[in-house]
Amino acid sequence: MPKPYPEEFRDDVVRVARNRQPGQQLKQIAADFGISESCLTNWLKGADVEDGNAPAITSEQNADLRDAKRRIRLLEQENEVLRRAAAYLSQANLPGK
Structure with missing residues (x-):
């Protein structure tokens, strides 16, 4: 199992993904940071839960x-x-x- 990414890195990637330009795709942002699109999607979902924007624990x-x-x-x-x-x-x- 690969080592998890540092929390600061995750936070930076999520912030960039949330503030992306119109028309810029998550796939490109993920590629720029060297992670998979599904990984970025999971981080965004987790960040939404932590921020209280999505219902979950x-x-x-x-x-x-x-x-x-x-x-x-x-x-x-x-x-x-x-x-x-x-x-x-x-x-x-x-x-x-």
Whole structure:
């Protein structure tokens, strides 16, 4: 898998693509920067999402969601340990043991 382009480079290419002259095609801009047209299109879509111009989850929201899922998974594991400990301790306190 090729190394990702630096964020500054992406931002520069997106800015040039958004401010292109009428009649100038994305294909030519992509060729000028040495990237594929589909790559440029994806960067433009991502920039629209990050700027709030397109409905989707931003990278910040995605990071928050990932952290929340990690926290939920940890809490579920802790809950399972406590449930098993409670069951074990309730068995130990039964008469006749």
